[in-house]
Amino acid sequence: MKHMFFNDYSEGAHPRILQRLGATNLQQMTGYGEDEVSLEAQRLIQNAIGSPEAAVHFVSGGTQANLLCLASMLKPYESVIAPVTGHINVHEAGAVEATGHRIEAIPAPDGKLRPDGLEPLIERHADEHMTKPKVVFLSHSTEVGTIYSQEELEALSEFCQRHHLYLYLDGARLGSALTAPQADLTLAQIAKLTDMFYIGGTKNGALLGEAIVINNPALQSEFRRHIKQRGGLLAKGRAIGVQFLELFNDDLYFDLARHANRMAHQLAAGIQALGFGFLTPPASNQIFPILPDTLIKHLQVDYGFYIWEPQADGHSALRLVTSWATPEKAVDQFLVDLKELA
Amino acid sequence: MKHMFFNDYSEGAHPRILQRLGATNLQQMTGYGEDEVSLEAQRLIQNAIGSPEAAVHFVSGGTQANLLCLASMLKPYESVIAPVTGHINVHEAGAVEATGHRIEAIPAPDGKLRPDGLEPLIERHADEHMTKPKVVFLSHSTEVGTIYSQEELEALSEFCQRHHLYLYLDGARLGSALTAPQADLTLAQIAKLTDMFYIGGTKNGALLGEAIVINNPALQSEFRRHIKQRGGLLAKGRAIGVQFLELFNDDLYFDLARHANRMAHQLAAGIQALGFGFLTPPASNQIFPILPDTLIKHLQVDYGFYIWEPQADGHSALRLVTSWATPEKAVDQFLVDLKELA
Amino acid sequence: MKHMFFNDYSEGAHPRILQRLGATNLQQMTGYGEDEVSLEAQRLIQNAIGSPEAAVHFVSGGTQANLLCLASMLKPYESVIAPVTGHINVHEAGAVEATGHRIEAIPAPDGKLRPDGLEPLIERHADEHMTKPKVVFLSHSTEVGTIYSQEELEALSEFCQRHHLYLYLDGARLGSALTAPQADLTLAQIAKLTDMFYIGGTKNGALLGEAIVINNPALQSEFRRHIKQRGGLLAKGRAIGVQFLELFNDDLYFDLARHANRMAHQLAAGIQALGFGFLTPPASNQIFPILPDTLIKHLQVDYGFYIWEPQADGHSALRLVTSWATPEKAVDQFLVDLKELA
Amino acid sequence: MKHMFFNDYSEGAHPRILQRLGATNLQQMTGYGEDEVSLEAQRLIQNAIGSPEAAVHFVSGGTQANLLCLASMLKPYESVIAPVTGHINVHEAGAVEATGHRIEAIPAPDGKLRPDGLEPLIERHADEHMTKPKVVFLSHSTEVGTIYSQEELEALSEFCQRHHLYLYLDGARLGSALTAPQADLTLAQIAKLTDMFYIGGTKNGALLGEAIVINNPALQSEFRRHIKQRGGLLAKGRAIGVQFLELFNDDLYFDLARHANRMAHQLAAGIQALGFGFLTPPASNQIFPILPDTLIKHLQVDYGFYIWEPQADGHSALRLVTSWATPEKAVDQFLVDLKELA
Numbered sequence A, B, C, D: 001m002k003h004m005f006f007n008d009y010s011e012g013a014h015p016r017i018l019q020r021l022g023a024t025n026l027q028q029m030t031g032y033g034e035d036e037v038s039l040e041a042q043r044l045i046q047n048a049i050g051s052p053e054a055a056v057h058f059v060s061g062g063t064q065a066n067l068l069c070l071a072s073m074l075k076p077y078e079s080v081i082a083p084v085t086g087h088i089n090v091h092e093a094g095a096v097e098a099t100g101h102r103i104e105a106i107p108a109p110d111g112k113l114r115p116d117g118l119e120p121l122i123e124r125h126a127d128e129h130m131t132k133p134k135v136v137f138l139s140h141s142t143e144v145g146t147i148y149s150q151e152e153l154e155a156l157s158e159f160c161q162r163h164h165l166y167l168y169l170d171g172a173r174l175g176s177a178l179t180a181p182q183a184d185l186t187l188a189q190i191a192k193l194t195d196m197f198y199i200g201g202t203k204n205g206a207l208l209g210e211a212i213v214i215n216n217p218a219l220q221s222e223f224r225r226h227i228k229q230r231g232g233l234l235a236k237g238r239a240i241g242v243q244f245l246e247l248f249n250d251d252l253y254f255d256l257a258r259h260a261n262r263m264a265h266q267l268a269a270g271i272q273a274l275g276f277g278f279l280t281p282p283a284s285n286q287i288f289p290i291l292p293d294t295l296i297k298h299l300q301v302d303y304g305f306y307i308w309e310p311q312a313d314g315h316s317a318l319r320l321v322t323s324w325a326t327p328e329k330a331v332d333q334f335l336v337d338l339k340e341l342a
Helices: A015-023 A036-048 A061-073 A115-124 A150-162 A175-178 A187-193 A223-229 A238-247 A252-273 A293-302 A327-339 B014-022 B034-050 B062-073 B115-124 B148-163 B176-177 B186-192 B223-229 B238-247 B253-271 B293-302 B328-339 C015-023 C038-046 C061-072 C115-124 C150-162 C175-178 C187-193 C224-230 C238-247 C250-275 C293-302 C328-341 D015-023 D036-048 D062-072 D115-124 D149-161 D173-178 D187-193 D223-229 D238-247 D252-273 D293-302 D330-342
Strands: A057-061 A078-083 A103-106 A132-139 A165-170 A196-200 A210-214 A289-292 A306-310 A313-319 B055-059 B076-083 B105-106 B132-139 B167-171 B197-201 B209-214 B289-292 B306-310 B316-323 C053-057 C078-083 C101-107 C131-137 C164-170 C196-200 C210-214 C290-292 C306-310 C315-321 D053-059 D080-083 D103-106 D131-141 D164-169 D196-200 D211-216 D290-292 D307-311 D315-321
Touching: A036 A057, A036 A210, A036 A238, A057 A061, A057 A223, A057 A238, A061 A132, A061 A165, A061 A196, A061 A210, A061 D062, A103 A115, A103 A150, A103 C015, A103 C164, A103 D053, A115 A132, A115 A150, A115 A175, A132 A150, A132 D196, A150 A165, A150 C061, A165 A175, A165 A187, A175 A187, A175 A196, A187 A196, A187 B223, A223 D149, A238 A252, A252 A313, A252 A327, A252 D196, A289 A293, A293 A327, A313 B105, A313 C250, B014 B238, B034 B055, B034 B209, B034 D315, B055 B062, B055 B105, B055 B223, B055 B238, B062 B132, B062 B167, B062 B197, B062 B209, B062 B223, B105 B115, B105 C250, B115 B132, B115 B148, B115 D238, B132 B148, B148 B167, B167 B186, B176 B186, B176 B197, B176 B253, B186 B197, B253 B316, B253 B328, B289 B293, C015 C115, C015 D015, C015 D196, C015 D252, C038 C053, C038 C210, C038 C238, C053 C224, C053 C238, C053 D080, C061 C131, C061 C164, C061 C196, C061 C210, C061 C224, C101 C115, C115 C150, C131 C150, C150 C164, C164 C175, C164 C187, C175 C250, C187 C196, C196 D187, C238 C250, C250 C315, C250 C328, C293 C315, C293 C328, C293 D173, C315 D015, D015 D238, D036 D211, D036 D238, D053 D062, D053 D080, D053 D223, D053 D238, D062 D115, D062 D131, D062 D211, D103 D115, D115 D131, D131 D149, D149 D164, D173 D196, D173 D293, D187 D196, D187 D290, D238 D252, D238 D290, D252 D315, D290 D293, D293 D315
Parallel strands: A078 A103, A078 A132, A132 A165, A165 A196, B076 B105, B076 B132, B132 B167, B167 B197, C078 C101, C078 C131, C131 C164, C164 C196, D080 D103, D080 D131, D131 D164, D164 D196
Antiparallel strands: A057 A210, A196 A210, A289 A313, A306 A313, B055 B209, B197 B209, B289 B316, B306 B316, C053 C210, C196 C210, C290 C315, C306 C315, D053 D211, D196 D211, D290 D315, D307 D315
16 A cells, blocks of 8 residues: 555654653653643643643543543533534444433534524523533534634634533644634634633644643633543553643644645645545545545555545545645655546 | 652653654554554463453553443443452542442452452342442452452352352553462463453553453453443554553563562562561552651651551551662662661 | 313323222332232233233333333443434433433434334444444334334334344323324234333323333343332332223223324314315324414414424414313314314 | 331322322323422422422432432532432442442441541542542431431531532431421421432322422522433323322321321330330331341231341341331231230
8 A cells, every 4th residue: 555544643653752752751750640741731732822721631532532521511411512523423432422411413514513503403402301502512623624714613602602502622633723724713712712622632743642621710620530530540641741742842733733734735736636526625634535436446456545425426525634644755646646547 | 859659650661662662653554453563462462361362452541441341341230349449449530430330349458359258248239229230340469469369369250150240350450460479370360260351551661551351252242332432442542552562572561560579579578677567468569568657757758659548556557669660779778768767 | 271282191190090099099018019009010011912921110201211211221332213303312301311322313204213214324333433223212103193004113123133223112102103093003013023112101091100011031131120220110119000000901091092093083184174284194192283373373372282393484383182181072162263263 | 917017108198199189180281390289389398398499399209309319419520428328328229320420438327427427538538539529418317217306417517518518318208207206307497408308208198209309599400401301200290299289288298207106106115115125216217126036037927027137146127117007006916916926
């Protein structure tokens, strides 16, 4: 196989992260994430989001972050609103439900929630025989690669405040969303507009790890007990703290995401130049070109990728994912091969 | 501070583990633990336990392993039997209960369960207004440093089979338990005598990670869905697979544990030579000497450790923990300082 | 108000049930449903379904029956398939999710599930990052008043067996479904074709109470512990046992349902004669005529009913529900008044 | 068998309750407990406790009330403190744990909690690796028949307020506790001193049903959604409302309890006169005489009762329970027979 575009976690960690793990390896540190390295990483993130009062916690993965954060915000009868395509609604094996909560899903072909889609759901759920929605879940970038504009996130945030809902953002691919060419949202704005979110490390250069950020002070209390109870409090919390220390020490986190976006953009531009369209407009490091099934079969010989969704007339939408580790040569070669096959 | 004896997770990973992480870092691999490295690590563990049919899964921490494994074995009304001192019964913030299950606790001053303690509980719970115990939870070594003999584990296993109970072993400190001077239990015997157990990596040289081993074929099916649902399925599963590959590539796992035990043994022998007693007989890498409170205060200036339990007459039991990373010099110095203060 | 057609639980119990409660009132009986009256009621139901091996349990309400039964059949990662309109999917305030399980909903305009709707869902959920569907939930009659034919239920049952799914039937309105004019399904057939179902008492003449029937022997064991754990095991279990004893002593259960159907049929025929249509074809004791909103407003002065769903052109679908207690005079008067207003 | 002293739910309902059920039977009423009868019953209870702001809800049984109320007050990591003998800790089949919460049990030979038993538990649980206790659960009368004095409940209430704990009282046998000869606590005081409690109907003359009273305004909101979600919201809520209407219409509730206490008192006095002692001092409608095992065997020929606990020297403690329905003749006969056998 020439290259795998399956996802953005096919490689290990960015070399600088491994180096930093090595450099601090034999220092004795306090356990359970209360070590100096994790504390310093938390401070760097607080600075990056411009909010020294935010609480920052490190956990090992995205599903864990989602189930932890959502369950921490909910009373037993309260539910989460998510787009039908939302990761928690499809690909987390019922993780949110296993904490006792229902997800109320809203159709969203481009993966994005909007106030006019939420409004009727909220009204309907005034009925006390239904769950009471309390958290709005969105992902940025979304499962279909799209991103929210500042205006869109502000509208959602305003809607949530008006209806006493919490706004939660799944940032598994936040780096790519923030550094996309058309992005006009900053990390600091996200921290202002949401109650809680997480900054994805696993899919942007870390070996593993996500940084949960709690902006709403009312939601910060005893959060470590939530983490402990769900099995997320690592004895060697430093193992994740060190990685975020390196990622936010300078602009590494954003530089890695920018590279991923550049690679995706080159792929998208090349594919478009050959006359092919896309399921959703390319924006971040996941793109969804629509190609003939016969061509796809040939591509699969040398390249790894998922077939996302069958389309009309013997075509399908693929998912191509780039990352901090995607070599430019692999992108060039893919386009050369595609041109040849097309 | 001269040295911290707080626990066995104060340092990072054994250097060979970091090296192996680096060596495989940029290879593209399949996600979610289905990569070749994780598969090879699983095979090494199957060999080490002499059971090619066992299922092996890697997760990031011990509480996660416990809640996952226990919940996977239980129907809603079924419960877990554990010693009062058991980690799940005290220090996991209600993690097992959060999956919906009650723990029925049995007093066990030395941390160990025995059939004659289990028998009356089983009889009492024939009452259908009570939970139905289904899994027996034990840890090896226990929370108070003791270890099970082969005879003891066989007796428990036989009891469990007779009463249709599953036997689960928390092996957070399994390395130390298996290589303790008086140990007569092997990894292969543990695999034969239990339905499920986990091999602790975090407390024996890994950066993080535990290997769950499912011996009972009836419990193997769909276990990855359990892991996914509880937030334990890591996108870069390789990050843990690589570490167990190195630990079980040769005898590294056991060598590291032997060092920890040797250090604990030297500490215990030196303390005993000064005329002090212990809460439980020293056996593994956790020892619990009983010292005068005034002496303890002086020791705390230069050494880190937990005070475990107040005793009579102005004495307390400490917990001293050694690890693969404990320098012999630190042990020697501690004994010199203790002698001086005593 | 002249009459309320809101639902089939506006009155208390059929007088014969109150009489029987009185007749047995001062006899001392064993608690928790193990009294002779409850045992006799169980036998009558076993006879009525032609299955002496079925297990029968009495609980106080339908949501309780649903959450209890469904949770008893599921492993943590398993889910329930239900129509979008299903009661558990809309109007039980997240009761199933509160037991830790996700509902995978399928669009079904007429409230009925069919194999060709289930097939693609089952295929998609082979993905281990999704829940694994294990139970198919249907209600008979459905939330929109329709009923399954024998052929339809056989097809579902065959599909479930082929895919190792359990088939569960919510019989809140089973009496009406079985005695509807076009019904060709018997109670005995339902017991053969499903793994578990419940016979609704509350909506067919009982003061309160539902009879859970477990046909699949593998699902019978320890069910009383499930009931106890969910708070459904009544100390005076006799209070429900007595009612089912009376309902199944002769054909009372079916006679009451037949009356409800006859009243609904008269209503439907009268409404149709005036030229109005229906949301779904009238079949059981819930009918959904579509009337002009202005006419509805006038009707609401003297009659109670729910507006089910707005329709095009200033029309809405109402829900009119009849019961064992609906007086024929009330139906006649409603039709007279409707004619006058129309 | 001459008489069953097994429990206080061996008979049906007090005849006045059945009469009232009959008298209101055919009135059409609103469903789900929002009918006029239930509302009036709520007002009567608000009056009886001297607190018009209290929220009152009716559910069908005690385990349901307990799991509902406790889960409604807790965040995921919070736990319930209960005496080891507490009903929720022993005889509810893990109902509280099934809602995700741990019970932290405290030894209490007489079934009663006291601040000096709670204090060390609270201190220990400052450790964030443990659950955080949030509700104190007590029953009045207790499982071993004892009752709290006003002074004792005030001390507990004060302790709870100081430590930001909720105080919850299981009143399955509240009638008997309040009308016991040595009782100095009133219903109004209980409402002032607790955050939530329930008034037991099932064990004091109702056919079934308990009245949950929420005194703390912060805990009242959306409670009906909690009830619905746990399967406790009855379509014919009136069925329980009517019963409490009759029980609190005049002093019926207390009169019934007084009779039960008088019968228990006569039993206890007669047994004591024969020279036998008790496990706990007789106080309410459950007494626990200690008799020789040989004598017990003879008694079991004609009387039904549970053997509670073996004692030394071939003796055992029995449980004898009286109720509103216990005939004085049965008590007299029991004492005559006992005298003869002794």
